[in-house]
Amino acid sequence: MRRPTILVTGAAGQVGFELARLLAAHGDVVAADRARLDLGNPDAVVGAVRGAKPGLIVNAGAYTAVDLAEKEAEKAAAINARAPGILAEEAKRIGAALVHYSTDYVFDGNRTTPYPEDAPTAPLNVYGATKLGGERAIAAVGGAAIVFRTSWVYGRRGKNFLLTIERLAAERDELRIVADQVGVPNWCRVLAEATARVVGGGIPALAERAGLYHLSSTGTASWYEFARAIVGDAAKPRVMPITTAEYPLPARRPAYGVLATSRFEAAFGFALPLWEDALARCRSEPADLLPG
Ligand SMILES: NC(=O)c1ccc[n+]([C@@H]2O[C@H](COP(=O)([O-])OP(=O)(O)OC[C@H]3O[C@@H](n4cnc5c(N)ncnc54)[C@H](OP(=O)(O)O)[C@@H]3O)[C@@H](O)[C@H]2O)c1
Numbered sequence: 001m002r003r004p005t006i007l008v009t010g011a012a013g014q015v016g017f018e019l020a021r022l023l024a025a026h027g028d029v030v031a032a033d034r035a036r037l038d039l040g041n042p043d044a045v046v047g048a049v050r051g052a053k054p055g056l057i058v059n060a061g062a063y064t065a066v067d068l069a070e071k072e073a074e075k076a077a078a079i080n081a082r083a084p085g086i087l088a089e090e091a092k093r094i095g096a097a098l099v100h101y102s103t104d105y106v107f108d109g110n111r112t113t114p115y116p117e118d119a120p121t122a123p124l125n126v127y128g129a130t131k132l133g134g135e136r137a138i139a140a141v142g143g144a145a146i147v148f149r150t151s152w153v154y155g156r157r158g159k160n161f162l163l164t165i166e167r168l169a170a171e172r173d174e175l176r177i178v179a180d181q182v183g184v185p186n187w188c189r190v191l192a193e194a195t196a197r198v199v200g201g202g203i204p205a206l207a208e209r210a211g212l213y214h215l216s217s218t219g220t221a222s223w224y225e226f227a228r229a230i231v232g233d234a235a236k237p238r239v240m241p242i243t244t245a246e247y248p249l250p251a252r253r254p255a256y257g258v259l260a261t262s263r264f265e266a267a268f269g270f271a272l273p274l275w276e277d278a279l280a281r282c283r284s285e286p287a288d289l290l291p292g
Contacts, residue, residue, distance in 0.1 A: 003026075003027050003028055004026070004027040004028070004054065004055030004056055004203060005027060005028045005029075005030060005052055005053060005054040005055055005056075006023050006026065006027040006028065006029050006030070006054055006055070006056045006057075006058060006199070007030045007032060007048065007049065007052045007054040007056070007057045007058070008020045008023065008029055008030065008031050008032065008058045008060060009032050009037055009039060009048075009057070009058070009059045009060060009061035009087075010032075010033070010034070010039070010059070010060040010061025010062060011031035011032055011033045011036075011060065011061075012033035012034065013060055013061065013062070013064075013158060014153055014154070014155040014157065014158045014160065014188035015060045015101065015153060015188045015191050015192055015195075016031075016033075016060030016061065017157065017188075018155070018188050018189045018191075018192030018193075019058055019060055019192045019195060019196070021192075022192050022193060022195075022196040023058065023195075023196055023199060025196065025200070026196065026199050026200050027055065027056065027199075030052045030054065032048060032061075034061065036048075037061070039059075039061045039062075039078070039079045039083035040075060040078040040079050040083070042078075042082065042083070042086055045083050045086045045087060045090070046086060046090055049087065049090035049091070049094070049096075050090070050094075053094060054091075054094075054096050055096055055097070055203050056096060056097045056098075056099065056199065056203055056206075057087050057090075057091050057096055057097070057098045057099070058098075058099045058100075058195065058199075059083070059084055059087050059098065059099065059100045059101070060101060061079070061083070062079060062080055062101065062131070063075060063076040063079040063080050063127070063130065064127070065127075066105070066125060066127040066251045066253075067249050067250040067251045068250075069125065069126040069127040069130065069251065070125065070126050070250045070251050071250075073126045073130070076126055076127060076130040077130045077133060079130075080127070080130035080131050080133065080134050081130045081131075081132075081133025081134045081136075081137055082133075082137065083134075084100050084134035084135075084137050084138050085134070085137025085138060085140070085141065087100070087138075088100075088137065088138040088141035088143055088145050089141050089143075091143055091144070091145065092141055092142075092143030092144070095144075096144070096203075097143075097144040097145070097146070097203050097206050097207045097210075098138065098143065098144065098145040098146070099145075099146045099148065099195060099198075099199070099206075100134065100135075100138055100145060100146070100147045100148070101147070101148050101149075101150060101191075102131045102132075102134060102135050102147055102148070102149040102150075103127075103128060103131045103149060103150065103151065104149060104150070104151040104152075104183060104254065104257030104258075104259055105123060105124070105125065105127055105128035105131060105253070105254060105257065106121040106123050106128050106131055106132040106135065106149065107119065107121060107122065107123070107128075107254055107257060108122040108123070108124055108254055109124070109181075109253070109254020109255040109256045109257055110254075110255070110256070111256055112256060113258075114258040114259060114260035114261075115214070115257070115258065115259050115260060116214075116260045116262075116263070117149070117211075117212045117213065117214055117260075117263055124251075124252040124253065124254055125251035125252050125253070126251065127251060128254075135147055135212065139212075143210070144203075144206070144207035144210050145210055146198070146206060146209065146210060146211065146213065147211070147212045147213070148191075148195070148213055148214075148215035148264075149212065149213070149214050149215065149216075149259055150186050150191055150214075150215050150216050150259070151183045151184050151185075151186060151216055151257050151258075151259060152183050152184060152185045152186055152226070152257075153186050153187075153188050153191065154185055154186070154187060154188065154282075155187060155188035155189065155282065156282065156285065161185070161223065161226060161227075161230075162185075162230060162279075162282070165177075165226075165227050165230045165231065166230065168237070169230070169231050169234070169236075169237050172237050173236055173237050173238065174237050174238045174239075174240060175227060175231070175237045175238070175239050175240065176240045176241075176242045176246070176247070177223050177224040177226075177227040177239055177240070177241065177242065178222070178223045178224060178241075178242055178243065178244050178246075178247050179222045179223070179224035179225075179241030179242065179243070180222065180243050180244050180255060181222060181223055181244060181253055181254070181255055181256075181257075182220055182221065182222050182255065182256050182257070182258065183220070183221065183254075183256070183257040183258060184216045184217050184218070184219060184220055184221065184257075184258055184259065184275050185217065185221060185226050185275045185278075185279065186216055186217050186272075186275070186278070187217070187278040187279065187281070187282045189282065190217060190272055190273065190278045191215060191272075194215060194268075194270075194272060195215075197268070197270065198268055201268075209267050209268070213261075213263055213264040213267065213268075214259035214260055214261050214263065214264060215259075215261065215264055215272070216258075216259045216261055216272060217272045217273055217274060217275040217278050218261070218271060218272060218273070218274050218275070219274045219275045219276060220258050221275060222241075224239065224241045224242075227239050229276060229279055230279070
């Protein structure tokens with residue numbers, strides 16, 4: 001069988017970087033970072049798909065600056081809502097499959113038990129609203145598309161909570177971390193590995209399972225608990241719990257964003273590791289194997 005071409009957008013991002021590497025086992029990867037494909041430019045999106053003629057598009061590019069999005073709603077909407085719709089249309093036109101990522105921030109966080117895929121959405125911020133727009137645009141096209149909602153992505157590169165806490169831990173005696181927002185930290189490599197495993201089952205099998213899935217490690221944590229796990233047993237810094245009200249940010253965040261993953265597990269036959277185990281694995285990576 002011919003190896004498919006796999007177009008990966010956002011290929012310099014946390015998830016995109018890992019995907020571009022891991023998906024090479026399953027096809028010829030066209031790794032398009034923002035310089036190569038600006039998702040905010042509809043003509044460029046169409047041109048990239050028509051140029052690459054992929055059998056699979058994996059859209060890891062996104063406008064992920066949650067607070068800045070409050071001021072850049074139009075830009076965020078172009079990248080997070082309109083581009084996924086164009087990718088879905090172009091994929092359908094050429095019989096390609098699409099894998100896309102969304103977020104727990106489509107929910108308002110008022111639940112206290114894990115969100116199933118069909119729970120009502122009600123984003124609290126612009127980022128969440130634009131990501132919901134992307135989900136809807138893909139669903140409206142109705143092609144062979146899989147949408148994975150995930151949460152709290154971190155890794156050894158880019159901007160994320162793990163790297164921020166590691167930096168602050170070296171600088172400060174005390175860290176004050178929000179304890180009243182609960183979710184699940186997800187290592188970008190685990191998300192990419194899960195995607196690669198799904199893709200490895202073949203594009204027809206993937207197309208048969210088109211739909212919306214929650215893809216997340218298991219367990220739960222507050223940001224405070226996540227920070228404590230990062231700092232570990234070190235005497236310094238002290239990690240102190242605070243409330244969201246004590247750490248105001250431009251964008252509101254859901255208080256609870258745990259995603260129920262049973263639909264994914266039933267469809268694809270495996271679960272992601274506990275978040276603590278994924279974090280330990282991430283942090284045990286030898287430095288010379290770290291990308292970026
Ligand atoms: N990060 C999280 O906590 C989180 C949580 C839930 C869901 N997700 C979703 O998971 C997916 C992967 O996110 P991630 O954590 O890997 O995010 P990320 O590290 O911020 O990567 C996103 C990539 O998209 C790129 N990008 C931004 N604007 C673009 C544009 N106009 N054209 C092309 N590329 C553009 C970014 O480039 P620049 O760096 O140059 O801007 C970045 O390389 C996204 O769909 C995201 O919404 C993320």
